[in-house]
Amino acid sequence: MMPIIKDIKGREILDSRGNPTVEVDLTLSDGSFGRAAVPSGASTGSHEAVELRDDDKKRYGGKGVLKAVDNVNLVIRKALKGKEFNQRSLDNAMIALDGTENKGKLGANAILGVSLAFSHAAAKSAKKPLYKYFKDISKTSEMRMPVPMMNILNGGKHALNSTDLQEFMIMPVGAPSFKEALRYGAEVFHTLKKILVARGLNTSVGDEGGYAPSLPSNEAAIQIILEAIEKAGYKAGKDIFIAIDAAASELYKDGKYHLATEKRVLSSEEMVQFYAEWVEKYPIISIEDGCAEDDWDGW
Template identity: 30%
Template sequence: MEAGGRRQQEERRRLRELRQEAVEYYRGHRVQQRVEDALNALFPLRPADLYGELANYFSKFSKAPVICRLVGRKVLDGVGQPTLEVEVYCTVKNYEKKICSIVMSSHSQIPENPLSETTEADEKERNDSVNTAVEWVNESLNTMFKNLKPTDQCEVDKMLGEYFSKKVEEKKEIQKQQEEVAEATLTLTSCTPSATALPGEKKTAKPGKKVAVAERRIPPAEPWESVLCGSLAIGGTSLAIAKAAATISHIPLYLHIALLKHDQDSPKEMTLPLPMVTLLNCEKILPAKLKLVKEVMLIPPVQLSLKQGIERVLDIQKEVMRLLEPPGKTTSPQLADSKKGRAHNTGKKALPQALKRISHLGCLITGCDNLEQPLLLMQTACNNLGLELGTDMYLAINCAAHELMDYVKGKYEILTGTFKSPEEMVDIYVELINKFPFIIALIDPLRKEDRQQWSNICYALGSKCYLIAEDAATYISKLKIDQNINIPMCSGVVLKYINQTKVSDLIELTGLLDGQRHITILGSPDRESSDDSLVDLAVGLGARFIKLGGLSRGERVTKYNRLLAIEEELAKNGTLREANLKFIAFAEESQPEKQLSDVPPPPKPEPSPPQLCPPALQVRSLPAQLPANNTLT
């Protein structure tokens, strides 16, 4: 009986527990359902989406991403030469993740007719520089930036600058030791006098023999600044980390650059740089006679969208290619006859020589016999399409005058056998712009050493066209001197992101240029890569123009495509602002400290009636001595 009673009690206890579990289950199910109903009412999302939103919310309180690894790699650029690629890996939510990569461009120029010995030496130097850069990135810089936030660009560039300065001092010390060893060796081997001339020693001229001397004394060329082997690692790491910061912040690189420039104040509107599209590369080697023009570039008017401007440039390029076809395949069209600068048929010299090949700049290569030929070719092509230069399209000329100087004669060789002094060059440009007012930019019309002539040409033409210095701005490290710009007086400069250039350097320098009312042009070097970060830099920095080469070759076209994508994005967001270009009237520079040159301005000329400019430029006709802001629309 006792055993039966205990069994009944155990059954009743088990039954109570089952009832309690059932109640708890039912109660919990109802509570869970009520919670889900409330969350669905507050957040009309699926549970998976809701959990994702909550995860994103709480991730804001997690540790910020930091750099865990840098990888340097040797890759090929657009002309098949070695260059540097930098990859950035960050620790994101405790996982290593590749964020981005960039490919650097080289500083070296591509000569038109190089010697085999020079080419071999350049290739060896380039290989050594890239190999050293890869070593720096994978070893020293990789260790240096570990656990550093990629968003701290100022600290990154400061550390890069200190590292580069250290490498420069090490190089100087090695050179000093080598010079001491060479001097000691020379002392030991020169105990007895020798009749043989030492290397570099000038031989005495024989009596009666004519010695070639300079016809006039000109400022000597500034010494070429040597490039430290491995310097690509500095610029590559700085830009790669900036791109990584933009990626982590989920914003495009151009906006990240703009925030850095404006102290994190997001710009309400942004202006796209106008493209300087290279259409012709006028080779300077025989049988071509013209040496003064290196590039002929097209600049679309600002009232067109970038897409419309590129399409118009492509139409003109196709027409130019048709005009340059060999005789027999096409009939020779009548030359341009426009209101602005009439062109007359001059027979065989009317058009340049036939098209030969595509330049590494992505444009057509042709030879010319005189200065007017490429300009008349542009007029003819535009007129055949129903377009007018000065209204529907503008021209820019890259003179590359530093390549023309004959230091024996002390003059520029503008045509084969035709030499002009620096003073005569100014007169040539004044006559050129007066005859062809649709030319709104001259790049490197003079050597950077001819500062007096830069001043003269700025006072003569500054209110009619842009006078741009490119060769003088090759090395950004030399441009910043005591909050001033160490270049001749000019309208603006072409900046290139090469070697040890850092993102902070560009931001600081463009800020100085903006403060001195001078324009910034971001330029693409000869040895370009397929990386399109240059376009984001130009947009973020607020550059007035961008010089990318022609509309051929993948490494060039990639950048134009990126520019088109940015235009579409800004237009979609409603933040695209139309460009408003103004020429610089240098007569306004009344105070010497505002001038970019240490050369005093020339005496003011006699007051003369204002020259008329094309209606498309919408220039207010003001007396020459009064300030003028000429607006290009």
């Protein structure tokens, strides 16, 4: 028997950046309760699902989410209350209720809030931890902890005084367990701070908790992270690798990539070559959003 939704309640809260977001409480007929808050990114693609905002400049600079909250409390609640669902049928019901390709009618923030709250409640109803609930509904046979990607140096929209590329991360691939990988990352993070302090560089943090020093180039970020890895007692390319989220759409204007830190303007081909040289030179194993979302020639 599938869970029956007893009630749904949405509200507006503030996220870690101080911006409004949607939080949803959902209760099942057996009393199981789930609560979820919807995350939001500083840099988002134009083709992503729509995060519904109020655009009322008198409240939170137009970033309020009361419209999305109303959609939870008035539209979605009315359609779902008292009915049986599993995770897939719930999500499909809300997608059909929205009726748009980009979830622009109800708002992806309204839909995701309800979906996540339901997953928490359903996991409790099934007496399972959330990760095991998702393992079972996805029919995944093997369960394995992921390698953490730790954002230790911020740039781009996450730190306006730093590098052009948005995130420089470390991945402790060589750690024997998630627990040890977390320790590796924490030790490198604190070692990086000591290096920055010794050089008189800023140790303020960006939007996502990484340091945001003013560096002479994007490559300097790679080099200082490699130094931190070594001084923390690890071997780059064996214990720890580097990953990058370039958020390249934020750099793309008039068909070119503008690297303001280095006063360079690159074509798509030159941007790809820029990465190729780094990958050849440094232990980089992941590049996210390396080209702009509409730069198909670059991809």
